[in-house]
Amino acid sequence: MDRRTILYRGSLKSCNYHCGYCPFSKHRCSERELEKDRTHWFRFCESLNERAEALNIRALMVVPYGEALIHPWYWEGLGALTKLDAIDAAGSQTNLSFSIVRSLEIFEHAGGVREKLRLWATFHPEMTSCGEFAEKCAALRREGILFCAGAVGVPENLEVLQRLREMLPREVYLWINAMDGLGRSYTEDEFQRFSSIDPYFYREIRPVPADESLCRSRLFVEADGTVRRCNISAASGKNWYEHPQGLFEEMPCRRKRCSCYLAYGGREDAVNHALFGPDPVFRIRMK
Numbered sequence: 001m002d003r004r005t006i007l008y009r010g011s012l013k014s015c016n017y018h019c020g021y022c023p024f025s026k027h028r029c030s031e032r033e034l035e036k037d038r039t040h041w042f043r044f045c046e047s048l049n050e051r052a053e054a055l056n057i058r059a060l061m062v063v064p065y066g067e068a069l070i071h072p073w074y075w076e077g078l079g080a081l082t083k084l085d086a087i088d089a090a091g092s093q094t095n096l097s098f099s100i101v102r103s104l105e106i107f108e109h110a111g112g113v114r115e116k117l118r119l120w121a122t123f124h125p126e127m128t129s130c131g132e133f134a135e136k137c138a139a140l141r142r143e144g145i146l147f148c149a150g151a152v153g154v155p156e157n158l159e160v161l162q163r164l165r166e167m168l169p170r171e172v173y174l175w176i177n178a179m180d181g182l183g184r185s186y187t188e189d190e191f192q193r194f195s196s197i198d199p200y201f202y203r204e205i206r207p208v209p210a211d212e213s214l215c216r217s218r219l220f221v222e223a224d225g226t227v228r229r230c231n232i233s234a235a236s237g238k239n240w241y242e243h244p245q246g247l248f249e250e251m252p253c254r255r256k257r258c259s260c261y262l263a264y265g266g267r268e269d270a271v272n273h274a275l276f277g278p279d280p281v282f283r284i285r286m287k
């Protein structure tokens with residue numbers, strides 16, 4: 001059985017950052033909504049604990065709407081999952097605004113294995129400075145935590161992103177995502193400058209025709225158990241909790257293109273493994 005990966009998105013829809021373009025920065029979750037997200041998350045962790053070994057699920061990444069890692073329950077759950085023999089890697093996308101010391105305490109109190117923790121850190125120039133973000137990255141490195149860093153390829157941010165590239169050690173891969181809603185193609189100059197920051201930027205702007213047969217070892221699971229093949233594919237009609245049998249079998253994704261890294265980067269393409277190792281979804285470059 002192939003090694004399998006799950007992406008999980010809870011019911012959380014809120015963030016402590018307030019970036020202008022982001023819908024989740026406008027919504028403040030009530031205590032009740034947060035409690036619901038917490039309950040969903042622990043229910044999911046428990047189900048993964050029960051199934052990971054039998055289904056050969058080796059990696060989990062949380063891809064929240066908003067910021068999950070400012071909430072202690074995500075650290076507790078990741079800690080409990082990384083202590084399982086079946087799980088090789090678990091982590092989350094994050095804006096890196098959490099307290100590293102406090103969060104690692106919760107993680108390790110839950111039995112977390114630091115070597116298995118993976119973070120996908122997004123730099124938001126509206127909300128933090130290059131210096132502050134680079135310092136947070138340095139602190140993660142001192143703690144021995146594996147992560148990638150990156151930002152959206154907004155042409156107006158080119159200079160600041162080049163500055164960030166200069167401030168980070170070469171070992172830290174800095175990805176650039178193609179900007180949704182740019183409304184035009186990147187100019188040759190922009191393409192060259194973004195490519196000098198992220199050598200794989202070309203992968204963001206070439207069309208990748210969908211091929212669901214390359215996605216049979218992955219699932220995207222939502223808080224209520226809705227299952228999709230990936231973050232952009234159609235809901236399959238299957239439910240993680242209600243129909244645990246045959247979850248990984250063929251399911252049409254109904255997409256023409258795999259249009260973002262979480263989609264194309266999680267496919268069983270040899271290049272993904274060559275660049276990003278056994279769990280390319282975390283986007284952490286092989287040395």
Ligand code: SF4
Pocket residue numbers: 209210211212213214215229230231232233253254255257258259262263264267
């Ligand atoms: S859209 Fe998603 S499920 Fe469909 S082929 Fe692309 S990555 Fe796979």
